[in-house]
Amino acid sequence: MSAIRDELARHIEQGVIPPFNYAYPSRSAYRPLDGAWNIKDIWDEDLKRHPVPELNLYLHVPFCRYKCGFCNLYTVISEDMDVYDAYMDALCTQIRDHSEIIQARRLRTIYIGGGTPSLLSPRHFEQLFATFDEVYPNWRSTVEEVAIEATPDSIVKEPDTLERLIAMGLTRANIGIQSLVPAEIREAGRGQANEKVIREAIEIIREKQLPNLSTDLIMGFAGQTPESWRHSVDELVALAPETISTYFLTVRPDAWFSKTGSYQYMWNPDLYERYDYANARFREAGYVQESNVRYKKLGRGGYQQKVLTFHGVPLLGLGAGARSYTSSVDYMVGNVKPSLGEVADYIKQARNHELTPQTGFVLDDEEIIRKRLVLDTFDLDLHELDRFGYQEKAHLFEPVLGAAEELGLLRRLPTDRVQLTADGFKYRDVLSWMFFSKNVIELDREYYERLHQQNKRAQKHMGGEPIRISGLKTAGA
Numbered sequence: 001m002s003a004i005r006d007e008l009a010r011h012i013e014q015g016v017i018p019p020f021n022y023a024y025p026s027r028s029a030y031r032p033l034d035g036a037w038n039i040k041d042i043w044d045e046d047l048k049r050h051p052v053p054e055l056n057l058y059l060h061v062p063f064c065r066y067k068c069g070f071c072n073l074y075t076v077i078s079e080d081m082d083v084y085d086a087y088m089d090a091l092c093t094q095i096r097d098h099s100e101i102i103q104a105r106r107l108r109t110i111y112i113g114g115g116t117p118s119l120l121s122p123r124h125f126e127q128l129f130a131t132f133d134e135v136y137p138n139w140r141s142t143v144e145e146v147a148i149e150a151t152p153d154s155i156v157k158e159p160d161t162l163e164r165l166i167a168m169g170l171t172r173a174n175i176g177i178q179s180l181v182p183a184e185i186r187e188a189g190r191g192q193a194n195e196k197v198i199r200e201a202i203e204i205i206r207e208k209q210l211p212n213l214s215t216d217l218i219m220g221f222a223g224q225t226p227e228s229w230r231h232s233v234d235e236l237v238a239l240a241p242e243t244i245s246t247y248f249l250t251v252r253p254d255a256w257f258s259k260t261g262s263y264q265y266m267w268n269p270d271l272y273e274r275y276d277y278a279n280a281r282f283r284e285a286g287y288v289q290e291s292n293v294r295y296k297k298l299g300r301g302g303y304q305q306k307v308l309t310f311h312g313v314p315l316l317g318l319g320a321g322a323r324s325y326t327s328s329v330d331y332m333v334g335n336v337k338p339s340l341g342e343v344a345d346y347i348k349q350a351r352n353h354e355l356t357p358q359t360g361f362v363l364d365d366e367e368i369i370r371k372r373l374v375l376d377t378f379d380l381d382l383h384e385l386d387r388f389g390y391q392e393k394a395h396l397f398e399p400v401l402g403a404a405e406e407l408g409l410l411r412r413l414p415t416d417r418v419q420l421t422a423d424g425f426k427y428r429d430v431l432s433w434m435f436f437s438k439n440v441i442e443l444d445r446e447y448y449e450r451l452h453q454q455n456k457r458a459q460k461h462m463g464g465e466p467i468r469i470s471g472l473k474t475a476g477a
Contacts, residue, residue: 004434005403011430011472012407015269018471019250020293021432022306023330024374025367025440027323028447028470030332030359037329037357043101045328046314049368049387055105056305059091059128060319061117062338065153068178068189068256074321074338075115087320087343088124090350092131094318097353099135101316107136108313109145109305113174118150122164129168140169145304147172147214152193152201159204172212172243172303175201180232184221189256202239212301213241219274220249222262229274237285242301244287245294246278253448253469254337259457265469275426291378292428310375312384320346327368331360365389366396366437373397373435377404377428382416400434433471445470 019026047053063084064075078084095102110132132139146169155162155175162173177198178188185194193201205213217232236244248271251263258265279289287295291310296302309315315325320343323332333355334342349355363371365388372385382390390397401418404410409424409431420428436444452458452466 004399005406008400008403008409008431008434009407012427015267015272016430016472017248017267017269017271018429018433020247021374021429023323023325024371024432024436025330025361026444027332029361029440029443030330031361031443033329033331033357033360033362035356037331037360037362039098039101039355039357042324042326042329042331042357043104043314043316046326047104049327050312050314053105054108054308054313055102056109056308056313056315057102057107057111058305058315058317058322059095059110059112059117060114060317060322061087061091061112061120062115062319062321062343063087063119064114064116065119065151068176073115076338076340076343078340079119081121083340083343084120084124086347088120088127090347091319092127093353094350094355095131095135097350097355098316098318102136105314107139107142108308110139110143110147111145111305112148114149116151116154117148118154118158118161118173120161121158122161125161125165125168143169145172145212146170147174147212147303147305149174149176151176151190152198155201155204156197159208162204162210163208166208166210170210172214173205173210174214174216175205177215177236178218179221179224179228180217180235181224181228184224184228184232187221187223188218199239202241212243214243214245214301214303215239215241216245216247217278218247218249219271219278220268222260226274226277230277233278233281237281240285242297243294243303244282244296245303246275247293248275253451253455253458253466258452258455258462261461264462265466267468272426279426289425292425310378312372312376327363329357329360329362331357334358361440366393367440369393369397370435370437370440373400374432377410377418377420377424377431379419380417382418397435400431403434404431430472436471441471 062075063078065079148165148170150173152175178190179185180195182195215236217236219229251257251265257263282295286297288298290296290302294303309325317324320334321338323330334346368388369385369390372380401410405412408421409427410418410420412418448469449466452469
């Protein structure tokens with residue numbers, strides 16, 4: 001245990017900042033499934049593993065007006081309404097094709113993400129919500145959260161869309177702002193969402209009485225200073241959204257920032273001081289911490305789909321680029337590299353009922369345990385993992401839990417429930433990476449190193465051998 005304790009302590013002392021772990025394994029670990037699994041078998045196997053059948057529903061809309069400099073998500077630039085029409089037809093067809101899977105479970109949350117789904121028109125959402133009514137008629141009674149992702153400029157441009165969405169059942173909007181400092185907003189590539197537009201969007205959201213406004217800030221933009229960070233935090237506290245997320249900037253070789261020369265894959269340990277400032281200010285303002293990145297007004301804010309997914313409730317992802325998380329296979333029906341051509345293929349295959357899992361990761365019992373430990377040590381009853389053989393595999397995990405407890409990152413209750421301490425929240429992603437399997441670490445590193453080798457400008461600025469491109473390890477370690 002001492003070696004693991006020393007390793008964990010060293011990472012903390014060095015101020016290591018690995019990527020935020022919001023899924024395990026990450027999409028970088030996905031590989032072709034070669035027809036070995038079909039959708040029905042995946043979800044039948046998942047149903048066997050869950051004594052209480054529940055479901056999160058995620059719908060991906062990949063379209064954006066512009067690409068942010070830090071973004072490596074599945075997005076494409078398009079404002080073509082004909083494409084939007086065809087895409088929504090395809091998405092609704094895919095929902096109907098999954099009726100049996102959805103109806104076999106209690107639907108807990110619906111999240112429409114992207115991309116920028118708020119670019120769609122009200123008629124698209126009417127079509128989507130009518131499909132919910134058809135497939136799961138009682139969804140408004142069971143669903144605890146209906147959320148959408150939006151940009152400030154899309155809210156300002158089409159405020160009536162938001163009003164109609166609220167009437168249809170919307171409870172939360174995630175409005176990406178990243179900063180309230182003009183130079184940093186421009187650095188992020190979001191000139192259309194300047195500070196004036198951000199404030200106008202929030203004013204519209206308040207006027208429309210949306211129950212839960214969720215916003216975010218990013219630590220680590222080029223040119224950001226401790227003073228400019230404190231300005232953004234203080235201004236956002238004054239705007240008082242129900243939910244706030246703060247992220248350490250992670251640069252990947254498939255994001256524009258990797259080509260600018262202003263960034264490295266290596267992290268900046270000084271950013272933990274910015275975390276401390278934000279944490280203190282939010283707490284003073286009455287927020288409670290829901291995760292290492294997220295704060296909420298008690299009883300009003302939060303991100304229920306993420307909480308439930310971390311707790312092991314499966315997520316059905318539909319749409320081009322969407323991922324599904326189950327206890328048997330995590331998968332996508334397409335590839336991980338977005339393009340308008342692939343979106344067109346998705347539309348065609350959905351219309352023809354031909355969508356099948358293409359890439360993914362097959363989870364054995366050990367990887368299922370690792371998934372819960374990576375995601376859910378905020379508050380986890382280890383007895384929940386016994387059905388996956390935790391006691392027989394405890395030697396793989398207990399040394400890490402013991403080291404975390406010794407270092408004050410984690411407390412263990414007499415009932416064998418583990419909970420992160422305040423320091424545990426702060427260094428949660430460091431601890432989470434300690435639970436990654438060697439296989440997932442190698443797949444992740446192989447994926448990003450290959451992308452780096454294909455990115456000539458990134459090689460020019462960062463060197464031929466990328467340092468710390470994956471998790472806690474250096475290249476070649």
